[in-house]
Amino acid sequence: MDQVLEYSPILIEGTITTIELTVASAIVALILSFVVGLSRFSRFAAIRIAAIVYLEFFRGTSAIVQMFFMFYVLPLLGVHLAPLLAGIIACGFNLGSYGSEVVRGAVQSVPRAQHEAAIALNYTTYQKFRYVLLPQAIPVMIPTFGNLLIELLKLTAVASLITISDLTFMAQIIRVQTALTLEPFLIIMVIYFLIASCLVGIVDFIAKKINKGRNITVRKGI
Amino acid sequence: MNWSWQVAFDVLPQMLQGLVITIEATFIGAILAYALGLVLAILRMSKSRIVSLTTYWVSEFIRRTPLLVQLYFLFYVLPDLGLFLSPLAAGILGLGLHFSTYTSEVFRAGIENVPTGQWEAAKSLNYKPYQTMRYVILPQAIPPMIPPLANYLITMFKETPLLSAITVVELFNAANIYSNSHYKYLEPMTLVGAFFLIVSIPSAYIAMRLEKKYQRRSGGSV
Numbered sequence: 001m002d003q004v005l006e007y008s009p010i011l012i013e014g015t016i017t018t019i020e021l022t023v024a025s026a027i028v029a030l031i032l033s034f035v036v037g038l039s040r041f042s043r044f045a046a047i048r049i050a051a052i053v054y055l056e057f058f059r060g061t062s063a064i065v066q067m068f069f070m071f072y073v074l075p076l077l078g079v080h081l082a083p084l085l086a087g088i089i090a091c092g093f094n095l096g097s098y099g100s101e102v103v104r105g106a107v108q109s110v111p112r113a114q115h116e117a118a119i120a121l122n123y124t125t126y127q128k129f130r131y132v133l134l135p136q137a138i139p140v141m142i143p144t145f146g147n148l149l150i151e152l153l154k155l156t157a158v159a160s161l162i163t164i165s166d167l168t169f170m171a172q173i174i175r176v177q178t179a180l181t182l183e184p185f186l187i188i189m190v191i192y193f194l195i196a197s198c199l200v201g202i203v204d205f206i207a208k209k210i211n212k213g214r215n216i217t218v219r220k221g222i
Numbered sequence: 223m224n225w226s227w228q229v230a231f232d233v234l235p236q237m238l239q240g241l242v243i244t245i246e247a248t249f250i251g252a253i254l255a256y257a258l259g260l261v262l263a264i265l266r267m268s269k270s271r272i273v274s275l276t277t278y279w280v281s282e283f284i285r286r287t288p289l290l291v292q293l294y295f296l297f298y299v300l301p302d303l304g305l306f307l308s309p310l311a312a313g314i315l316g317l318g319l320h321f322s323t324y325t326s327e328v329f330r331a332g333i334e335n336v337p338t339g340q341w342e343a344a345k346s347l348n349y350k351p352y353q354t355m356r357y358v359i360l361p362q363a364i365p366p367m368i369p370p371l372a373n374y375l376i377t378m379f380k381e382t383p384l385l386s387a388i389t390v391v392e393l394f395n396a397a398n399i400y401s402n403s404h405y406k407y408l409e410p411m412t413l414v415g416a417f418f419l420i421v422s423i424p425s426a427y428i429a430m431r432l433e434k435k436y437q438r439r440s441g442g443s444v
Contacts, residue, residue, distance in 0.1 A: 056419070056423055057419070059422075059426075060380075060418060060419045060422040060423050060426070061380070061414075061415045061418040061419055061422070062380045062381070062382075062383045062394065062414075062418055063380075064383040064384060064386075064394065065383060065394060065411065065414050065415050065418060066415075068394075068398070068407075068411055069411045069412075069415060072401065072407040072411060073407050073408050073411050073412070076407060076408055150285070150286055153286075153288075154286075154287070154288040154289065154290075155288075156288075157288030157289075157290040157291055158288075158290055158384065160290070161290075161387060168288065168290060168291055168294075171291070171294070172294075175298060181298040181299045181302050182299050182302065185291060185294055185295040185298065185299060186295070188291060189283075189287045189291055189292070189295070192286065192287045192288060192291065193282075193283055193286050193287055196286035196287070197286065200286075
């Protein structure tokens with residue numbers, strides 16, 4: 001145990017890298033979720049098809065394959081990505097595909113009458129989504145986004161395989177240098193668990209905040 | 223970088239051998255995940271608070287930590303404790319254990335979604351616990367469980383490349399080994415991606431059909 005404690009600086013460094021990777025790819029995934037999820041409602045068939053191709057491609061292949069593809073194959077095609085950037089893009093694009101389905105499902109779950117009401121009020125497409133559909137769809141999305149955020153955190157561990165020095169990578173270093181096995185892996189599992197639990201707490205807080213506001217407005221409406 | 227069919231045909235036999243291992247790992251892992259998931263679900267629904275809370279937190283710990291780290295843990299730590307497993311066995315155990323925490327939620331939700339009136343009806347007919355389960359609860363609980371369980375099978379299939387990290391030569395690792403020794407990344411990595419798409423898109427379609435089918439049977443109230 002003491003031996004592992006000597007390595008605490010690199011464990012802290014790994015924790016920071018893991019958090020950075022999670023936050024950065026979460027932002028990429030969130031943007032993609034909305035862009036792709038809303039594209040599914042586009043008037044233009046080409047945009048809808050592009051969204052489906054993206055979705056099926058990233059949801060249908062394995063995340064680790066996508067990561068290796070970005071890390072080893074893209075340079076051959078002349079695109080050189082730093083490992084961290086490749087990791088962020090791979091994690092973000094992968095989770096974005098799942099997220100886009102969440103966005104699409106949530107918008108579709110808004111009652112049909114609401115879509116029709118927006119049309120009856122002669123709202124433009126932008127107004128329809130901005131003032132009618134999204135405010136009702138977003139609260140539905142939040143719990144599922146919370147689950148996806150945990151999946152994303154766990155996915156970042158795979159990025160250690162493309163030489164990103166995250167927590168998992170650091171645990172491997174400690175294992176190789178000290179020949180200890182139980183301690184490094186147990187410690188990083190606890191760290192992952194703590195980070196995940198914080199994320200769960202944050203998402204629950206946001207969900208509560210949003211639902212609280214909704215209840216008040218509903219009551220006012222009545 | 224140009225696509226070479228020569229390389230593609232060269233790597234294909236090795237990848238097919240890997241595919242056999244991938245399928246083996248997916249199915250045995252899934253059977254383990256279903257069996258363990260059922261056990262976890264039953265423990266979670268136990269009347270004893272200690273049993274139910276312990277099961278909850280153990281499941282949450284497994285669910286909030288990366289599968290990759292759990293695989294390393296099983297692969298490196300178990301031999302130190304005197305338990306020697308082949309890499310494939312450790313991988314299957316890891317997959318099964320990780321996904322049992324997901325399937326247990328499916329089992330639990332399936333059983334809990336059977337209306338209380340059905341339990342009471344069974345009681346009023348003086349059914350024994352076995353009869354209650356066999357003739358009243360399970361016939362109503364199982365159909366809605368099938369689509370999510372099928373979806374987890376697909377998810378597990380896509381997670382099997384992680385076993386390559388603990389030296390299992392499955393589909394992805396077979397391609398990766400070839401890539402590393404021949405320094406040809408484009409063809410093997412693209413083929414792996416194509417393999418995954420070929421399997422997961424039709425199976426996702428089948429899962430979707432299952433979902434529609436079982437929703438209809440239960441009157442769409444699920």
